[in-house]
Amino acid sequence: MSARFDVVVAGAGPGGIAAAVVAAEAGKRVCLLDANSSTGGQIWRGLHTETAHRYPHDAAFAAWIGRLAKSGCTVWAGWQAVDLVSPGRLRIERESESRDIEFERLILATGARERFLPFPGWTLPGVMGAGGAQALVKAGLDARGKRVIVAGSGPLLLAVAANLARAGAIIEGIFEQAPLTGLARLGLHLIAAQPGKLVEGARYRLQTFNTRFRTGSWVTRAEGRGCVERVSIASRGREYAIDCDWLACGFHLVPNLELPRLLGCRIDAGYVTVDSMQQSSVPGVACVGELTGIGGLEKALVEGQIAGCAAAGRESHARALYPQLRRQQNFASRLDRAFALRGELRDLPADGTMVCRCEDITHQALAACNSWRQARLHTRCGMGPCQGRVCGAAAEFLYGWSPADARPPVYPAQVSTLAAAGNAAGSIDR
Amino acid sequence: MVSEEVSITINGKLVRVAAGTSVAAAVLMAGEPSRISVTGEARAPLCGMGICMECRVTINGVPHQRSCMLTCAQGMEVVSG
Numbered sequence: 199m200s201a202r203f204d205v206v207v208a209g210a211g212p213g214g215i216a217a218a219v220v221a222a223e224a225g226k227r228v229c230l231l232d233a234n235s236s237t238g239g240q241i242w243r244g245l246h247t248e249t250a251h252r253y254p255h256d257a258a259f260a261a262w263i264g265r266l267a268k269s270g271c272t273v274w275a276g277w278q279a280v281d282l283v284s285p286g287r288l289r290i291e292r293e294s295e296s297r298d299i300e301f302e303r304l305i306l307a308t309g310a311r312e313r314f315l316p317f318p319g320w321t322l323p324g325v326m327g328a329g330g331a332q333a334l335v336k337a338g339l340d341a342r343g344k345r346v347i348v349a350g351s352g353p354l355l356l357a358v359a360a361n362l363a364r365a366g367a368i369i370e371g372i373f374e375q376a377p378l379t380g381l382a383r384l385g386l387h388l389i390a391a392q393p394g395k396l397v398e399g400a401r402y403r404l405q406t407f408n409t410r411f412r413t414g415s416w417v418t419r420a421e422g423r424g425c426v427e428r429v430s431i432a433s434r435g436r437e438y439a440i441d442c443d444w445l446a447c448g449f450h451l452v453p454n455l456e457l458p459r460l461l462g463c464r465i466d467a468g469y470v471t472v473d474s475m476q477q478s479s480v481p482g483v484a485c486v487g488e489l490t491g492i493g494g495l496e497k498a499l500v501e502g503q504i505a506g507c508a509a510a511g512r513e514s515h516a517r518a519l520y521p522q523l524r525r526q527q528n529f530a531s532r533l534d535r536a537f538a539l540r541g542e543l544r545d546l547p548a549d550g551t552m553v554c555r556c557e558d559i560t561h562q563a564l565a566a567c568n569s570w571r572q573a574r575l576h577t578r579c580g581m582g583p584c585q586g587r588v589c590g591a592a593a594e595f596l597y598g599w600s601p602a603d604a605r606p607p608v609y610p611a612q613v614s615t616l617a618a619a620g621n622a623a624g625s626i627d628r
Numbered sequence: 629m630v631s632e633e634v635s636i637t638i639n640g641k642l643v644r645v646a647a648g649t650s651v652a653a654a655v656l657m658a659g660e661p662s663r664i665s666v667t668g669e670a671r672a673p674l675c676g677m678g679i680c681m682e683c684r685v686t687i688n689g690v691p692h693q694r695s696c697m698l699t700c701a702q703g704m705e706v707v708s709g
Contacts, residue, residue: 311675311677324672326672326673326676330680332676334650334676337650588675
């Protein structure tokens with residue numbers, strides 16, 4: 199074995215798994231990479247084939263993980279991509295070890311992260327993302343008896359509330375910033391187009407039926423001594439406070455665009471531009487899933503299959519998936535409209551509210567700047583270890599700054615990794 | 629829940645957690661901040677998925693490890709704050 203593959207897939211969530219499986223089943227030598235220690239991405243985090251039937255999305259998970267195991271695809275979990283050292287050559291790192299991996303075709307399936315928006319008190323321990331709280335609980339954090347407020351925006355909120363409740367948390371309320379009218383419009387569309395998604399949402403809501411769910415409502419501040427103890431909510435012209443142990447708050451999702459940016463893929467209105475075979479503007483580089491529009495599991499699976507087919511020269515197989523693809527792309531654009539951020543959220547940070555958590559840069563300091571570049575030069579905003587992954591999306595919304603191009607390494611890396619001459623090929627698979 | 633447990637130390641305190649627990653979850657349950665910010669604020673994990681870097685701690689002497697991405701292993705020494 200060598201470190202050269204026909205196809206390298208970065209990101210082992212549903213989109214990456216589907217792409218890798220389809221290409222490997224067609225006879226391509228495929229390597230599937232993920233920074234996490236296990237495959238499945240965020241949506242399938244912590245699932246095991248033997249327990250999958252207890253969760254939604256179970257059938258899809260079991261089927262795809264089963265196909266992956268039989269496909270002959272090489273899976274490298276726990277490896278973080280840090281740089282494209284030359285065309286067709288990706289450098290990856292795990293703890294203090296690094297490798298170079300060569301490919302003919304690259305499929306990026308790096309998924310999405312939560313969008314975080316700053317408000318007074320959002321840096322207090324106990325304030326976490328909505329998906330963040332769910333991920334931590336899936337990773338063993340004990341939720342039993344915790345009073346939790348779920349807030350922010352997006353279809354994830356109901357799922358998080360239901361999952362945290364199942365894990366023993368007491369949900370003190372679910373607060374969605376989007377207005378009811380937009381959600382109702384999305385719901386009406388789904389009745390005819392994708393009733394399954396509506397059923398899923400309704401099931402989450404039923405699991406939390408005795409919890410208040412308010413649309414057009416958002417967190418205005420979090421307070422507490424040493425950790426969050428109380429959260430203020432603005433709801434339909436009123437403001438009131440609720441005591442809690444945790445605030446799980448995220449504002450829908452934004453794609454992880456660092457690798458596509460580093461490679462120079464064309465990005466338009468926040469998503470990678472792709473053609474009907476999921477190919478980006480860079481030859482040999484395809485993008486699937488959340489990178490091309492936040493649309494969730496089914497969209498990622500369809501796009502992953504199309505990219506996998508294309509990588510294996512099976513375009514006709516890909517075309518058969520077009521009706522599904524169009525339905526999922528339509529869903530993604532409807533999600534963006536339904537969960538668009540309201541302008542009032544721009545007024546939440548106070549002068550002293552941290553916007554950049556790595557470097558502790560306040561709203562006041564940033565409001566005096568006129569661009570992301572100036573903010574970086576004058577304040578170090580976005581230059582800490584998260585490299586602007588958190589404050590970048592916030593600054594885009596708060597100040598209208600367009601994000602900077604990605605520079606290598608796209609993740610903080612060991613000096614030895616950066617200095618490696620590239621211990622590629624045979625030496626790797628010892 | 630699997631009853632198997634592992635023991636680790638967090639800032640010198642012995643802690644037992646269920647096998648499979650992430651280091652970030654263990655640090656949170658121990659009531660310790662994961663790090664102190666540059667202006668002195670106590671911080672705890674935000675994103676839970678390796679993006680925000682708020683959960684970074686020193687593990688077995690290696691600093692700046694993303695604790696949400698790593699699973700507790702028997703005998704691990706974690707230093708946070």
